[in-house]
Amino acid sequence: MQTFILGSYVLIWPLVSLAILAVIGVATWKDIQKARREKTELV
Amino acid sequence: MNKESFYQFSTLTVLALLVAFYGGTYLLTLLIKKKKENTDAFMVSNHQIGFGLGAASMTATWIWAASFYGAATSGYTYGISGPLHYGLWGALMILFIYPFGRRFRELAPNAHTLGELIHARHGSSSQLILASSNILGSIISLMVNFTASGALVSVLSPLSFQAGVVIAGVGVLSYTLWSGFRASVLTDFAQLMAMMAVAILIIPAVLFALGGPGTLSDGMSLLTPEQANLFSMDAILNQGAPFFVAVLAYAIGNQTISQRLFAVREDHIKPTFITATIGYGAIVIGLGMIGLMALMTGMEPIDGDMNNLIPQMVSMYLSPVFIGLFFILVIGSLSSTADSDLSAMSAIVMADVYGKNIAKNKPDPTKMLFIGRLTMIVATLIGVILASFSMDILIMLVFVGALWGAIVFPVIASCFWNRVTNAAFTSAVIAGLLMFCIARFELLPMVSVIPVLFELLAAVGGGVVLGLMAFGFGGRRVGMIVATIAAIALAFFCVGFLRDYTVLLASLMAYGVSTIVCVVVSLLSSSEFDFTQIDQKVINYDPVKPGVQA
Numbered sequence: 001m002q003t004f005i006l007g008s009y010v011l012i013w014p015l016v017s018l019a020i021l022a023v024i025g026v027a028t029w030k031d032i033q034k035a036r037r038e039k040t041e042l043v
Numbered sequence: 044m045n046k047e048s049f050y051q052f053s054t055l056t057v058l059a060l061l062v063a064f065y066g067g068t069y070l071l072t073l074l075i076k077k078k079k080e081n082t083d084a085f086m087v088s089n090h091q092i093g094f095g096l097g098a099a100s101m102t103a104t105w106i107w108a109a110s111f112y113g114a115a116t117s118g119y120t121y122g123i124s125g126p127l128h129y130g131l132w133g134a135l136m137i138l139f140i141y142p143f144g145r146r147f148r149e150l151a152p153n154a155h156t157l158g159e160l161i162h163a164r165h166g167s168s169s170q171l172i173l174a175s176s177n178i179l180g181s182i183i184s185l186m187v188n189f190t191a192s193g194a195l196v197s198v199l200s201p202l203s204f205q206a207g208v209v210i211a212g213v214g215v216l217s218y219t220l221w222s223g224f225r226a227s228v229l230t231d232f233a234q235l236m237a238m239m240a241v242a243i244l245i246i247p248a249v250l251f252a253l254g255g256p257g258t259l260s261d262g263m264s265l266l267t268p269e270q271a272n273l274f275s276m277d278a279i280l281n282q283g284a285p286f287f288v289a290v291l292a293y294a295i296g297n298q299t300i301s302q303r304l305f306a307v308r309e310d311h312i313k314p315t316f317i318t319a320t321i322g323y324g325a326i327v328i329g330l331g332m333i334g335l336m337a338l339m340t341g342m343e344p345i346d347g348d349m350n351n352l353i354p355q356m357v358s359m360y361l362s363p364v365f366i367g368l369f370f371i372l373v374i375g376s377l378s379s380t381a382d383s384d385l386s387a388m389s390a391i392v393m394a395d396v397y398g399k400n401i402a403k404n405k406p407d408p409t410k411m412l413f414i415g416r417l418t419m420i421v422a423t424l425i426g427v428i429l430a431s432f433s434m435d436i437l438i439m440l441v442f443v444g445a446l447w448g449a450i451v452f453p454v455i456a457s458c459f460w461n462r463v464t465n466a467a468f469t470s471a472v473i474a475g476l477l478m479f480c481i482a483r484f485e486l487l488p489m490v491s492v493i494p495v496l497f498e499l500l501a502a503v504g505g506g507v508v509l510g511l512m513a514f515g516f517g518g519r520r521v522g523m524i525v526a527t528i529a530a531i532a533l534a535f536f537c538v539g540f541l542r543d544y545t546v547l548l549a550s551l552m553a554y555g556v557s558t559i560v561c562v563v564v565s566l567l568s569s570s571e572f573d574f575t576q577i578d579q580k581v582i583n584y585d586p587v588k589p590g591v592q593a
Contacts, residue, residue: 002263007256009123010336013329014243020322021239024102027095028232034093043075043088043096043225 048345049198050358050366057200060367064374065214071233072218072226082408082585085223085415086155086390087306094314096232097307100383101319103231104299105137106238106326107184107380108191108373114331116349119338121278122270126331128283132290134324140294141316142515144304146458148312150574151581157301157454158395163580164457164572165465167400172472174395176450177298180443181384185426188377188384193430195373198354199366205431211374212427215381220416224302224386231383234375239326241372245357245365246329252360253340262339270338280544288504288550289444291511295454296447298387299380333357381426388422389415398584408585445483445550449475452507452558459519460565461572467564475557483549494542501548502537504555506530 035042052060083089092100110133117125151160158177162170189208196207219226250256269277294300307315334352337344342359345351357369393415398406453468478500480486487493510526517525541548 003256003260006259006263007250010250010256010259010329010332011247013325013332014246016321016325017239017243017329020102020318020325021236021243023318024095024099024232024322025236027093028099029095031093031095040091041075041089043092043228 048358049351049354050363052200052363052367052370054201056367057196057202057370060370061196061210061214061374064371064378065210065217068214068230068233068378069218071230072222075225075229076222080222080225080412082393082406082411082415083153083155083583084225084585085412086386086393087302088225088228090152090306090308092228092303092307092311094308094311094318096228097303097311097315098318098322099235100228100231101137101300101303101315102322102326103235103238103376103379104227104303104383105133105319105323105380106235106376108188108195108377110323110327110376111330111353111373112191112350114327115334115337115352117278117282118331118334118336119344119349119352120334121275121282122266122272122335122338124273124275124278125270125282126328126335128278128286129331130324130328132283132286133327134320135287136290136293137300137316137323138320139290139512139515140300140304141312143295143455143458144301144316145309145312147301147304148309150458150577151305152309152578153583154305154581155302155390155394156298156305157295158298158391159399159581160577161454161457161468162395162399163577165463165468169453169457169465169468169472170395170399172469173450173454174391176296176447177391178388180296180447181298181388182422182425182429183443184384185381185422186429186432188381189426189430191373191377194350195354195370198351199358199370208427208430211377211381212423215378215385216419216423219382219385220419223389223415223419224306227379227382227386228306231379234379235322238372238375238379239322241368241375242326242329245361245369245372246332248365249333249336249356249360253336259336259339262341265339265341280547284544285444285546285550288448288508288547288554291451291455291508292444292447292550292554295451296444298391299383302383302387302390385419385422389418392418394584404580404582406584411584445479445546445553446476448504448550448553449479449557451511452554453561455511455514456561456565461574462565462568462570463561463572464565464568464570467561467568470564471557471561474560475553478556479549479553482552483545485545489542495538497548497552498537498539498541499534500555500559501541501551502533502555503530503559504551504553505533505537507554507558508551 114126114129117129154160158170158174161173189211192211193204193207196202197204269275333356393411397414449472453471457463506526506529509529510522513525514522
């Protein structure tokens, strides 16, 4: 049980990072599409 | 330095990695480069940065080289709870500023720096206090990041420390100089994607190279009872609490954050900052776990230097490919923060110094851009020169955060309470700083009533910190109730106890003293400020509307 808890405690953070990576990636792709559609600059 | 203990890249390989990183980043900025940049866009893009780029930029900016080394040091020193007490509070700095950020945007939608808002509210002296503290923070940040580059390059290759410092300085300056903040935001995205991908790979790679979770379970016997305790008081008082105190101070004192608050689309501020909070926390706490794993395997840092922990673990347990990825991870983190610091300092000198105080709100846009770029060059030179001094990263963080503590209440109160005057702002900051220095450097003997007085002032400071946090999310009534209850409860616990924790005592005193002076001096005046004046005084500088294509 302790092994599982310790393993999860270490590995949960890369998993959360992966989720945030996906959220930011998708959101930025939408930002790019919106900028192209509205003919504005991304930054 | 015992270099034999680290994997060694050849000079050619490490130069190839650096050229690939900085060359690729520079090429990326060519996508947005314009022959004639707009001054407002140079400082805050178009005030319309989207959620994705905003969150990426905020996360990348807030993750600096010290984040990895500091979190790993905390994990190694305090055990199980160590990485949490570094990463969690660092993450909350991003979260707790956004309610105030929305107020800043409401008051001054065209602002480029928080100093401009304070200039419109109080005038030059208050603005320049804030601007100076922002510049001080960014210079220190630049120095720390360039130092980290020098240390990394010298540890992992035959190149010298100075070579690493200079390469980072020239590399960051090269891609930031022309387009300023716009380049910083765009490259932050690419750098963050790389950093996250590497962190996602490296953390489990180290764990399984050690032998998997079973090794950690076996290593529990190497931990002291305090290190094995998730609620370790040692970790809370020495690591967590000083960081918690600094949560609002860092956010207010750091122009890199307010620059993004003014750049992100107003309706995207909340999701942007919440996403950045989670992203920062996950990456930094995760990399802090490498320090914990080092502790649980009985590893000793080479030369007793905690900054060697992560490079040592990576060198010892992973293949050269992973070591190369780690190299990019650190270079990416320090570069993304350094380019943000350069953009922040250029905006402060352009807007706060030249725009408001020299050109009196009627600047020449061409000259303004020149001043911004010149600032970047000078700041890089200063950062590179200062990087030759070796300083403890963790202590620097707490010290600068506490200095900014004296500014927090006057800045926030000035944006919500119309009674705060310029005299109240200035005297509060000076009194807070003075008392912080007296307590921090023990300039008075801690005998008789002095320690009790200090502890009571610190209790007020603790109440102010918690009250402001509650105020940001729950409004004035909730804030006042939380502040009062917290101050009374802390007074009960602090007296006779807090004097042994000098950093925490001094940091809380900075908040307490500045708040008391600010409130008292404000109440002595009968003047009332009209907040609508701020929007009229804080303007865009360039006649061309920023960021919109013809």
